Amino acid sequence: MTKDIDSLSSASELLELAEQLEDDDNLEEALKAVEKAIKLDPQNGKAYCAKAGLLQDLDKPGEAFKVLTEACKDMPENTDCLFELGAFLSEHGNISQAAGCFDKINSLDPKYPKIKVHLGNCFLRLGLWPQAIACLTEALETPLSNIDKARVYNHIGEAHMNNIHSDDAEVNKKELETAKELFDKSLELNPDDYIPQGNMAMVYCRLGEPQSAVEILKPALAKYPEQAKLYVINGISLALIEDKQAEAVASFDRAIELDPTSSELWFHKAHYYVRRQEMDKAIEIFEEGLKKFPESGELHMQLASLLRHLNRMKESVLHHRHGLKLLGRLVHWGFFFVDSEGKPVEGTHVAIESDRLIPREKVAEQYFKQLQEQGHKIDKEGMVDGKYRIGMAEIPEDRIKVADNVKVM
Numbered sequence: 001m002t003k004d005i006d007s008l009s010s011a012s013e014l015l016e017l018a019e020q021l022e023d024d025d026n027l028e029e030a031l032k033a034v035e036k037a038i039k040l041d042p043q044n045g046k047a048y049c050a051k052a053g054l055l056q057d058l059d060k061p062g063e064a065f066k067v068l069t070e071a072c073k074d075m076p077e078n079t080d081c082l083f084e085l086g087a088f089l090s091e092h093g094n095i096s097q098a099a100g101c102f103d104k105i106n107s108l109d110p111k112y113p114k115i116k117v118h119l120g121n122c123f124l125r126l127g128l129w130p131q132a133i134a135c136l137t138e139a140l141e142t143p144l145s146n147i148d149k150a151r152v153y154n155h156i157g158e159a160h161m162n163n164i165h166s167d168d169a170e171v172n173k174k175e176l177e178t179a180k181e182l183f184d185k186s187l188e189l190n191p192d193d194y195i196p197q198g199n200m201a202m203v204y205c206r207l208g209e210p211q212s213a214v215e216i217l218k219p220a221l222a223k224y225p226e227q228a229k230l231y232v233i234n235g236i237s238l239a240l241i242e243d244k245q246a247e248a249v250a251s252f253d254r255a256i257e258l259d260p261t262s263s264e265l266w267f268h269k270a271h272y273y274v275r276r277q278e279m280d281k282a283i284e285i286f287e288e289g290l291k292k293f294p295e296s297g298e299l300h301m302q303l304a305s306l307l308r309h310l311n312r313m314k315e316s317v318l319h320h321r322h323g324l325k326l327l328g329r330l331v332h333w334g335f336f337f338v339d340s341e342g343k344p345v346e347g348t349h350v351a352i353e354s355d356r357l358i359p360r361e362k363v364a365e366q367y368f369k370q371l372q373e374q375g376h377k378i379d380k381e382g383m384v385d386g387k388y389r390i391g392m393a394e395i396p397e398d399r400i401k402v403a404d405n406v407k408v409m
Contacts, residue, residue: 038051079112150189161176270289
């Protein structure tokens with residue numbers, strides 16, 4: 001028999017009751033129990049996490065986010081609240097901010113369960129390959145199940161596979177060979193995982209052996225015929241074999257048919273035409289994908305990159321900016337002169353929009369460069385024209401009007 005909420009005066013008992021009510025799908029009553037627990041114990045991080053989880057189950061993500069952000073503000077060292085906020089941000093595509101939460105937990109409690117895995121995966125999704133490799137390698141030294149360890153080996157392999165931007169072909173080849181070894185280790189621990197099998201095929205593609213990639217994929221496709229990711233890799237492999245172009249396009253189309261909810265698949269199909277220098281067709285595919293996924297920041301960013309390559313700068317900037325905004329990475333830095341009394345100088349406000357992934361120091365360097373181009377003199381101590389210092393602050397988007405002009409970086 002379920003206990004009555006009003007009869008309980010212990011936060012721990014109320015949280016236990018909330019779990020029972022949640023199991024019975026009585027979410028509203030569970031929420032009441034959690035809210036009473038918070039009133040009784042305002043510093044109980046698990047209660048705030050439970051409340052946020054229930055609000056998400058009730059399809060109230062905005063309220064859940066508010067609960068978690070306020071909890072983290074009031075209890076900045078509560079690792080459970082930080083973790084739930086990081087997980088929420090990650091799930092909603094705000095990977096950079098999620099990484100900030102996980103990084104803080106890692107600093108506060110390096111032994112927090114799987115925290116290095118979560119942080120490393122954020123680095124991976126942000127394309128920060130060296131940081132991902134370092135963090136995930138550390139994760140292998142923490143307690144993990146064989147399945148989790150297999151996934152970590154696969155993710156480290158993915159980071160090495162993508163970390164091939166050097167001009168040195170031997171360095172690139174070494175990264176790819178390392179990736180192969182890691183995918184092998186992953187498959188040793190979990191031989192039924194199709195993801196490292198597909199990644200192994202990608203390595204062979206990048207090593208210039210597409211036929212080997214196709215052969216690797218045949219048994220995987222036979223065993224997992226419903227996996228869109230395998231068809232994408234198959235399409236990429238076939239595209240590198242000149243007499244297999246029709247099969248390549250069919251493979252991309254099959255991937256989209258299998259997973260019509262994935263915006264990433266449209267990028268791969270568009271990129272097929274980019275590689276073949278059919279730019280108009282590539283743009284057509286991107287635009288078709290964006291009609292289906294108008295909120296896909298990645299598609300906007302990839303289209304922006306293509307338009308920039310084609311010197312269509314105005315369109316590129318629009319897509320780039322919108323993509324950053326959708327990904328939660330658009331940030332406004334406000335710059336202004338500060339006089340000898342520490343007061344901002346009227347009429348000197350300038351804002352620079354940038355990707356949050358760009359370090360603030362780099363944005364500041366860009367601003368200093370602009371000042372010098374305008375004829376201002378900046379000494380070694382950062383003084384402008386011998387009498388002003390520079391102020392820098394993040395400006396909320398709704399206050400961007402305070403700036404005289406906005407420049408995109």
